[in-house]
Amino acid sequence: MKYVDEFRDGATARQLAARIAAEADPARAYRLMEFCGGHTHAIFRYGIPDLLPANVRLIHGPGCPVCVMPIGRLDMAIELARRPEVILCTYGDMLRVPASGRISLLKARAEGAAVRMLYSPVEALKLAQDNPNKEVVFFAIGFETTTPPTALVIEQARKLGLANFSVFCNHVLTPAAMHAILATPEARAGALQLDGFIGPAHVSTVIGSAPYAPFPEQYGTPLVIAGFEPLDLLQALLMLVRQLNEGRAEVENQFTRAVTAEGNRKAKALTERVFELRESFEWRGLGAVPHSALQIREAFAAFDAERRFALEPRTGLENKACECPAILRGAKSPRDCKLFGNPCSPDNPLGSCMVSSEGACAAWYAYGRQRQGAAEVAR
Amino acid sequence: MSRLDLKNGSVEMVHGSGGRAMGQLIEELFARALRNQWLDQGNDQAQFDLPPGRVVMATDSHVISPLFFPGGDIGSLAVHGTINDVAMAGAKPCYLAAGFILEEGFPLADLARIVASMAAAAREAGVPVVTGDTKVVERGKGDGVFITTTGVGVVPPGLHLSGDQARPGDRILLSGSIGDHGVTILSLREGLGFEADIGSDSQALHRLVAAMVEAVPEIRCLRDPTRGGLGNTLNELAGQSGVGMQLVERAIPLREPVRAACEFLGLDPLYVANEGKLIAICPAEQAERLLEVMRAHPQGREAAIIGTVVADERRFVQMETLFGGSRMVDWLNGEQLPRIC
Numbered sequence: 001m002k003y004v005d006e007f008r009d010g011a012t013a014r015q016l017a018a019r020i021a022a023e024a025d026p027a028r029a030y031r032l033m034e035f036c037g038g039h040t041h042a043i044f045r046y047g048i049p050d051l052l053p054a055n056v057r058l059i060h061g062p063g064c065p066v067c068v069m070p071i072g073r074l075d076m077a078i079e080l081a082r083r084p085e086v087i088l089c090t091y092g093d094m095l096r097v098p099a100s101g102r103i104s105l106l107k108a109r110a111e112g113a114a115v116r117m118l119y120s121p122v123e124a125l126k127l128a129q130d131n132p133n134k135e136v137v138f139f140a141i142g143f144e145t146t147t148p149p150t151a152l153v154i155e156q157a158r159k160l161g162l163a164n165f166s167v168f169c170n171h172v173l174t175p176a177a178m179h180a181i182l183a184t185p186e187a188r189a190g191a192l193q194l195d196g197f198i199g200p201a202h203v204s205t206v207i208g209s210a211p212y213a214p215f216p217e218q219y220g221t222p223l224v225i226a227g228f229e230p231l232d233l234l235q236a237l238l239m240l241v242r243q244l245n246e247g248r249a250e251v252e253n254q255f256t257r258a259v260t261a262e263g264n265r266k267a268k269a270l271t272e273r274v275f276e277l278r279e280s281f282e283w284r285g286l287g288a289v290p291h292s293a294l295q296i297r298e299a300f301a302a303f304d305a306e307r308r309f310a311l312e313p314r315t316g317l318e319n320k321a322c323e324c325p326a327i328l329r330g331a332k333s334p335r336d337c338k339l340f341g342n343p344c345s346p347d348n349p350l351g352s353c354m355v356s357s358e359g360a361c362a363a364w365y366a367y368g369r370q371r372q373g374a375a376e377v378a379r
Numbered sequence: 380m381s382r383l384d385l386k387n388g389s390v391e392m393v394h395g396s397g398g399r400a401m402g403q404l405i406e407e408l409f410a411r412a413l414r415n416q417w418l419d420q421g422n423d424q425a426q427f428d429l430p431p432g433r434v435v436m437a438t439d440s441h442v443i444s445p446l447f448f449p450g451g452d453i454g455s456l457a458v459h460g461t462i463n464d465v466a467m468a469g470a471k472p473c474y475l476a477a478g479f480i481l482e483e484g485f486p487l488a489d490l491a492r493i494v495a496s497m498a499a500a501a502r503e504a505g506v507p508v509v510t511g512d513t514k515v516v517e518r519g520k521g522d523g524v525f526i527t528t529t530g531v532g533v534v535p536p537g538l539h540l541s542g543d544q545a546r547p548g549d550r551i552l553l554s555g556s557i558g559d560h561g562v563t564i565l566s567l568r569e570g571l572g573f574e575a576d577i578g579s580d581s582q583a584l585h586r587l588v589a590a591m592v593e594a595v596p597e598i599r600c601l602r603d604p605t606r607g608g609l610g611n612t613l614n615e616l617a618g619q620s621g622v623g624m625q626l627v628e629r630a631i632p633l634r635e636p637v638r639a640a641c642e643f644l645g646l647d648p649l650y651v652a653n654e655g656k657l658i659a660i661c662p663a664e665q666a667e668r669l670l671e672v673m674r675a676h677p678q679g680r681e682a683a684i685i686g687t688v689v690a691d692e693r694r695f696v697q698m699e700t701l702f703g704g705s706r707m708v709d710w711l712n713g714e715q716l717p718r719i720c
Contacts, residue, residue, distance in 0.1 A: 001639055010703030047704030119568070230702055346712040366709050369695075 007229030008046075016234040017051035024241050030056045031193050032240055033330055035178060036200035037064030037358025038228050044367035046230040056237065059192075060360040062177055062285060062328040063200060065142040066093045067352040067359045070282045071316020073170055074099040077139045080168060080309060081105060081113040087131060088168075089116040089124050090139035091146075093356040098349060100317040121153045128157070128165035137305045138167045145202045147171045147294065148267040151274035154296065154303050168305040169296050172281060174203050175211045176292035182219050184286065186331040194330070196240040198233070199225035201255055208263025209253050216249035227255040274300055284352060285328030324351035327360050334364040341365065383407045388487040395481070395515030408491055409511060412498040417474075417509035425509035429473060432533040437464035440527040445567050446493065450560075450579030453526055454497035456654060459583045460605070461528040462504055466585035467601040467657065469540040469592045470532035475501060477511040477528050482521030493524065504583040506530070532585075538592055544599035545620035549688040550666035552659040554587065554673055555580070555681040556632040557609050561651035562640045577636050582655035587678040591659065594672040599660045603653070610649035610708045612658060613696045623691025626698040626708065630685045650711045660688060 024030060034040055040060045043049065049058060062068050078099055081088035088105070095105040095117060109115040114134070118124060121138055128136035140150040150167060157165045178197065186192040199212055204225045215221050222243040226236030236254040243250060253259055274297060281293030296304040305311065318325070322344070323337035334340050334353070344350040346362055353359035357366070383403055393400040410418050417425040441457045451459075458475065465472040477497070481490065501508050508528075534540075559580040566577065584603065592598060600620075604612035609631070617624050633648055641648045655678070661669050666684055673679030686698075696708040 001635065001642065004642060008702050010701070013702060045706060046700065046702050047706065050704060347710075367706050369707060369709075 004229070007227065007231045009231065012231055013051065013234055016231065016238060020056060020234065020238050020241055021053045023238070023245060024053050024056050025245060026053075026055060028055065028244075030195055030241055030244060031059055032056070032196045032198060032237065033059040033061045033181070033194050034198040034233075035061035035063045035174065036198075036203065037067065037356065037360075038201060039198055039226065039233065040064070040360055041358050041363050042228050042230060042233060044363040047367070048230060048233055051234070052237070056241065059194065059330045060327070060333075061181065061330060062283070063143065063174065063203075064353070064356050064358040064360075065146065066097050066356045067324065067328060068172060068177070068283050068285065069094070069097065069141055069170060069352065070284045071099050071318060072282060072314040075314045075316050076311050077168060078103060078105060078108050078113075079314075080137055080139075080305065080311070081108050081115050083135075083309075086135045086137055087114040087116060087127060088137050088139055089118045089127060091141065092117045094139065094141055096349060096355045097352045102350075121149050125153055125156060125160070125162065125165065128162050129160075132164060134164060136165050138165075139170070140167050141170045143172055143174050143200070143203050144206045144271075147275065148206065148264075148270050151270045154274050154300050155270070157303055158300065166303050166305040166308045167296065168311075169275070169294060171275065171294040172283070173292050173294070174200060174207070175214075176289055177283065177286060178215065180283070180286045180289040180292065181329060182221070184329050184331070186329060192329065192331050194221060195244055196221055197223040198236050198240070199223050199251075201226060201228045201232070201258070204255065204259040204263070206264050206267050208261050209251055209259055210261050210263075212251045216251060220249045222249045222252070224252045225255050225259050227258065273297075283328075285325035319350050322351040324353045324361075327353055334361040337361070341369070383487065385487050385491050390481045390483055390485040390487065390490065390515055392483055392515055392517065395513060401513065405513065408487070409494055409513070412491070412494045413501065413508045413511075414498075415507045415509065417507070423510070425474065425476075427474060427509065429531070430471070430533050432535055435465050435468045435470040435532045435534055436529065437461055438527060438529040439464055440525065442522065442525050443564065444522060445564070446489065446523055448563055448567055448579055449577070450563060451581040451654075452493055452496050453524060454493035454495070455500040456579075456581050457526040457528045458497055458500035458504065458506070458508075459581050459654060461530040462506055462583040462585055463603045463657070465530040465532040466583075466588040467540070467603055468532070468534055469538040469588060469598070469601065470534045471589065472504070472506045472530050472532040472585050474531050475506055475508045475528050477508050477526060479511070479513045480521055480525040481513065481515050482523055483515055483518040485523050490524065500583070504585065506583075506585075535592070538596055540592075540598060540600050542600050542602060542616050542619040545616055545622050545660045545688045546599065546662075547622055547688055547690040548663050549599060549660050550663050550684050551613070551624060551626070551686040551688065552661065552666065552670060552673065553609070553631065553683055553685045554584070554657045554659070554679045555655075556634045556637065557604070557653055557656065558633065558637040558641060558648035558651035560654040561608065562637050564652070565644070565646075566640065577634070577640065580653055580655035582678060584655065584657050584678055587673065587676045588657070590672055590676050591669060595661055595665045595669045597662055597665050598669065599662070601657055601659050603657045605654060606652050607711065608648070608650040608652055609658070610647070610696070611711055613708065614694075614710045616658070616660065617694045617696050620688070621694065623689045623694055624686055624696040625689050626686035626696065628698050628701050630683050632681045632683055646715050649708055650715045663687075
């Protein structure tokens with residue numbers, strides 16, 4: 001397949017890996033965080049860690065849309081879904097995440113709540129048109145990639161004069177979360193050391209490369225935006241190793257075939273028309289982060305489920321043994337969690353990182369166990 | 380009583396009540412399309428003799444949405460699915476039974492189309508539907524139509540195919556490309572707005588199976604990778620046999636439009652459903668011969684040897700990727716979902 005196969009060529013990958021091994025200084029560590037869950041998934045799927053020298057280490061970031069959703073917000077969604085007049089719809093992965101008391105939207109559905117899975121938010125509009133006697137609520141989640149489609153359906157709903165459609169907005173912002181990671185207690189105490197970032201692929205096609213400029217400036221941390229294919233990742237890693245070796249800290253763009261400095265102007269304008277910054281938003285793992293999420297503007301208040309249903313903020317109950325919060329901060333790896341594999345598995349997820357294929361635990365479980373098994377056998 | 384309005388009429392509760400209306404529906408719609416000597420007798424059961432050999436029985440319920448899709452519909456699928464389940468024992472399928480659950484309000488024109496397609500599929504396969512049942516549920520308590528089919532067949536003497544027979548060293552063969560059915564269905568689902576030049580691979584495989592077991596009676600097991608796709612089906616077999624498997628991604632047939640659709644949606648074709656493909660496991664010495672026989676058959680033209688059974692207590696299915704690495708092909712939990720961002 002054109003534009004895919006070229007970026008998965010095994011021979012080129014081995015050449016790039018050999019360059020990384022040749023150029024990485026054995027005397028130093030390269031602790032590099034891939035922010036985005038799409039990268040985490042690709043890293044495991046293609047076995048990238050096997051190709052890297054031991055001192056080039058990948059740390060998984062929080063960029064998995066369902067993983068960072070705090071339990072309190074999910075509890076609010078479940079409360080909404082349980083109202084008899086409401087049909088709640090959202091993306092598939094969100095349905096399986098356990099909230100307080102291990103209730104998920106799927107369980108709520110089995111108990112009688114009207115919950116629907118969507119492939120696209122446009123389906124929610126049709127659902128509202130087809131069910132004029134119901135309140136259709138779109139439980140919107142995700143980073144800058146999924147935000148413009150939500151803005152689009154809100155504008156369309158207003159144009160159509162839909163009186164029974166609203167959005168429970170949980171859209172979050174990538175740069176704010178990256179700042180938060182560099183300011184966690186672990187990061188400040190030196191327990192989490194990050195030498196560089198791999199910047200997101202799809203998010204950057206929307207926001208562009210410019211918003212990352214503060215990271216090298218404020219923290220001296222280089223950042224390379226990378227595509228989702230394995231060769232993209234290896235090339236970005238080589239670029240990071242070179243920056244660190246040369247003592248540079250810059251924003252570089254490996255994913256030039258899709259990402260520009262300013263990003264997608266239309267998508268940004270659309271988002272700007274419908275949404276504004278929230279004062280603060282609670283992230284799973286990162287806690288309350290100022291100006292890290294979006295809310296619906298006053299002009300579209302009629303479509304804001306939080307206003308329409310007068311939703312009260314909730315504090316969710318985390319499973320105490322679940323290490324999702326520390327894993328999302330990059331402070332722990334899935335293998336550090338006592339629940340990993342047993343009892344927490346994709347069949348029986350206890351934490352959000354085990355649900356989505358972009359979650360670090362699910363990726364580790366699906367692709368990493370054979371290595372762990374081999375190591376144990378070798379021992 | 381007026382004739383059934385097959386053009387504009389719809390299913391009513393009375394069609395399932397056991398009275399004259401039900402008799403009329405059966406007579407004018409089901410029996411007319413599926414006609415054979417057993418249905419003509421009008422009994423509540425069919426009586427027949429079977430050729431010598433072990434008797435095989437399988438049942439399958441079909442609840443697909445949408446009901447009609449490129450390459451088939453719920454009617455042909457209900458025939459193919461059960462014929463294939465019987466055939467995977469190495470058996471010759473002989474007879475089918477069909478149970479229909481109809482939702483009140485379902486258009487009779489659609490029902491007639493489904494039953495005609497079922498009749499055509501049964502005729503083409505040479506496996507008649509010899510008995511059946513119809514029930515009607517109130518509007519809102521069904522999804523148009525559900526069809527359960529049960530099949531009976533006979534295993535020729537000397538064959539003992541079973542999912543627990545795979546042994547280290549055996550070869551794993553696949554009869555053709557994967558993912559066609561699942562991607563076809565997904566592309567039709569509401570709101571996805573994805574168009575591709577793809578059709579379901581729904582087809583009956585018993586003739587291919589007959590050719591295979593005749594040429595290579597040593598085949599350990601056959602299975603059709605339907606729901607859950609190739610990945611889950613191989614995990615089932617690995618679990619049953621207590622072995623591991625090592626696949627070669629390069630060898631797995633995958634049509635370009637299916638691959639592109641999966642790439643676009645963020646799906647793994649290994650877990651996408653098929654309705655007209657089979658997996659065969661056989662001793663290494665017979666693999667080339669079996670491949671030749673499969674490729675000589677219209678339903679196995681794209682057959683390939685896709686991997687090897689290995690000794691592994693953990694029962695892992697692993698795959699050498701196109702990229703040159705190794706990955707787990709784990710059980711997939713629940714439905715595969717398109718990626719969010």
